[in-house]
Amino acid sequence: MSAYDAIEGGKSAARPETSGWLARAIHRNGAGYLFLAPWLIGFFCLTLGPALVSLYLSFTDFDLLTSPEFVGAQNYVRMVTADAKFAAAIRVTLVYVALSVPLKLAFALAIAMVLNRGMRALPAYRAIFYLPSLLGTSVAIAVLWRQLFAADGFVNSLLATVGIEGPSWISNPNYSLYTLVVLSVWQFGSPMIIFLAGLRQIPADMYEAASLDGASSRRQFLRITLPLLSPVIFFNVVIQTIEAFKAFTPAFIISGGSGGPINSTLFYTLYLYQEAFSYFRMGYASALAWVLVIIIAIFTAFSFLTTKYWVHYDD
Incomplete structure (x- = not known):
């Protein structure tokens, strides 16, 4: 028997084992991967793929009409050193997040505590209070909000009945951002x-024991409710802050896409949209998008690092 015959014999002997392993793997996991296929296709084609392309474009000069031209870190350098609107967008967005998230969560917790006391038709109340969260990010609600806070809108008409002359809430840079904060708080559902x-x-027996010991309602809230509710508070803080950073529709509709007077409602996402679809600076817009990803990632990481100081779990 020659060496060639020995090698070929070894290959033919290994093929059934290899094919048998592959067949067993397909038989064992094939159904699972089949059910995962829609998610895997969506993740790789609609999430990971576009994200990687965006990362590449952030290092290029691209206007949708010509081929991308690699410029290195020029977009990021310009962002920090020569773009005043970038700084304005960061400032407006941080103010919006700092105001809207705590107010929304405080209002939501207050309403939840009222509903938790027990009342008739509780499911109906929950549905009614949850409805603004479903409708709040729609274009129709943003248009309605703009009409409510216009110079001749419902809010000023209501103030006029008590002798107060209200300002033009939308066009006044001193108040325009706060109208969007109120809209965010309204979506507390x-x-x-x-x-x-x-x-x-x-x-409930924890509250009963505290009452027997003479603890007031305020002390029960601080010593029982907040510590035991801290994991839920942490979850809501992270989710609502991320949503606040990504807010776009209200600012776009209410300001007409311009960012309001003196960039007072120039949210970061609105500025990103302007760079991408108004000026067709896709490379620069991609860099802006990745900076937003980094900002959100830093906040989320910081939130998780601080949980050991204020979030209390059962163990």
């Missing part, structure tokens, strides 16, 4: 439902 579920998990 989603965190309210989560708070209500968390409140239902707190044992």
